[in-house]
Amino acid sequence: MSFLSCPFPALVCNPFGLARDGIYGLLAAIVPEPLPTVALTVLGIAMLIAIIALTVMSQVWVERRAVAFLQERLGPNRVGPAGVLQSVADVLKLLLKEDLIPFKADRATFVVAPLVVLVPSLSVWSLIPWGPGLAIADVNVGILLVLAIGSFTTLGILAAGWASANKYSLLGGMRVAAQLISYEVPLVVSALVPVLWAGTASLQGIIESQATVWNVFVLPVGPIAFLVFLIAGIAEVNRSPFDLPEAESEIVAGFHTEYSGMRFALFFLAEYSNSLAIGALAAVLFLGGWQGPILPPYVWLFFKAYAVFLILVWIRGTLPRLRYDQLMHFGWKVALPISLVTLGATAVLVSAVQGTAA
Amino acid sequence: MPPSLPPLYPITLQHGLLLGAALFSVGLAGVLAKRNAIVILMAVEVMLNGVNVTFVAFAGYLQPPVLTGQVFAVFVIAVAAAEAAVGLAIIIAIYRLRQTVQVDKADELRG
Amino acid sequence: MVIPMELLVAGGFYTFAAAAIAGAISLIIARNVFHSALFLTLTLASAGGVFVILGADFLAAVQLLIYVGAVMILILFGLMLTPQDVELPNLSTPGQAISGAIVAAAIFVVSAATLLSAQWSGTAAEPSDVxxxxxxxxxxxxxxxxxxxxxxxxxxxxxxxxxxxxxxx
Amino acid sequence: MVASFGPVALAVAIATVFGLLPLFLSGIIVPKKPDSVKNATYECGVETIGPTYIQFRTPYYLYALLFVIFDVEAVFLFPWAVAYRQLGLFALAEVAIFIGLLLVGYAYAWRKKAFEWT
CATH class of the missing domain: 1.20.5 (Single alpha-helices involved in coiled-coils or other helix-helix interfaces)
Structure with missing residues (x-):
């Protein structure tokens, strides 16, 4: 395993694993099972969510600066050196802003909807492996569960649009839902390619199957499946050029038009967390996951996920927004057939290269 | 032997079967008591889930282990998806003709 | 005090089972069709949790992916396409609703009595874990x-x- | 099973708390001065005309319908992909028939312009 090639002391290469074992040893001496395991899991999840929240703040700043650079603008540069504290200021502003609930809105649904969007976007991180044996949950149907948890987002958005009792919100919600379901099929089918290649649906298993060659370099199917996955992934997180659902020139701000203050911030947090999660998933499925030379595994995974996010930023800064009919057309008539053909080719390739029973 | 409730834990086959029966009954009550066709469809989904819980419970506790129950449940889910697709298509078609999805108003199917 | 693993498993089962049944009952009681749909989501997701405890990992993921991710969307789209009835009261006449509840309760009592009194031979004490x-x-x-x-x-x-x-x- | 899935359930619970915490915090400190203009529905500053819950067009439903069918198909392919090496070419033929039949429906939907947004 390439983890072993990390030349630094164990404290650098595997700090989370060491901390886990140390805390477990301490707790196990005081309280009986399964309490230490549960306490340790809770601690790990809390730390992971905190890291994701901080990363999201960095993402917002990086994205605004990068897009400004691409478009020859300045971007945020007032709060702190080079504007790095802009996100902190944004969070404080949203925290202090009045939280409006329109009189005509369906209160209960309006209040629950942001949570239905946020909770899955944070929960999927518990399944992403950060190193050998280093994941909050190592489930043997990992990739399927990630996609399943992700599908809650559509419901939350639809509920937010409906609860706002606003035609633009409703229309925005329906548009997101139609877009998400149109690109979910290519996403799932292209995610099947690594599963077929590895012969397991566990994320760790998929990463380990890429010990010699990353899936993206498995010619000729790897690059195509990766590209389809990336495009469908961009559509799944509603980012430009697939950001029709919140195209301000057409339908105000889409499904979150009526949301303000902290509730709006939750949608915002979920969107960036999902963008990074698509990056992490692309890394796990196609880019070798936590594997890489010299650097510790968790650094590699974070680096790959962030790199994919930067590609999304680059695309956003470069391409114009699609028209809605073009978007649906591409999803159903281009991405879906390509992903199915790729899957078939992979099956033949697996038989030829790895051999099968009959 | 008179029926007796299973002990609280460990979870046994009876727990799963009881839950399946409860979901099935609640779904049935919904089918009988509601008049919006889409809600009736939802209640049918609840009934199917009760059946699935039963299938999965049997598959989980059978000795020696056989997964046939789970395979059946996969088929039930798949068929339920197809059923929902066609059922909702019919409801939408009726709505287009009658401007209602209340079953007691849509019982005359002469166009 | 030692907390056995079975207690955590049992706690999970009762939580999910209670959520599933509560969701199903709320589905019937809710006046608003959209709320019914959201309660159905709760029931379906909780049933997925029960599947995990009963040893069906693949099926739990399928339950979430197909029911919550696909069938629920289909149902909500169906609601959006039939907007006139969203706010209408949709419980049947009291007589029909009560008789429906009685029939359902009777079926539950009979099936519960049957499955509790039956001898289930050839079954394990705990769900399989593979x-x-x-x-x-x-x-x-x-x-x-x-x-x-x-x-x-x-x-x-x-x-x-x-x-x-x-x-x- | 519970040992491997339990952390996911815990993560859902903790993420919910994480979402509720800032809502609770801001609930304490933010100003609450609702008035009929501020809390009116925002549609570009103009009062809403007509019923909010307009009827959507059938193409939306057709996308959802096709999605459900293809999603179920993709889910059937997961056990096939995992067990493929045991099953071999016979299973590949079975899946080819399975997808082939669906492609007939796909071609029908294409011909009936179910994928067109017009």
């Missing part, structure tokens, strides 16, 4: 090949039928 995806794959493509292919015919028929019925002419 990875199921591969086994399901093997039995799906050997023992159940015919139902599998028939399912695809069913999908084809459902797809064409629903397009024909739903399309505006």
């Amino acid at each position: 990875a199921t995806t591969e086994q399901i794959g093997v039995s799906l493509f050997t023992t159940f090949v015919l139902p599998f292919e028939i399912a695809s015919v069913l999908f084809l028929v459902a797809m064409i039928g629903a397009i024909v019925i739903a399309r505006e002419r």
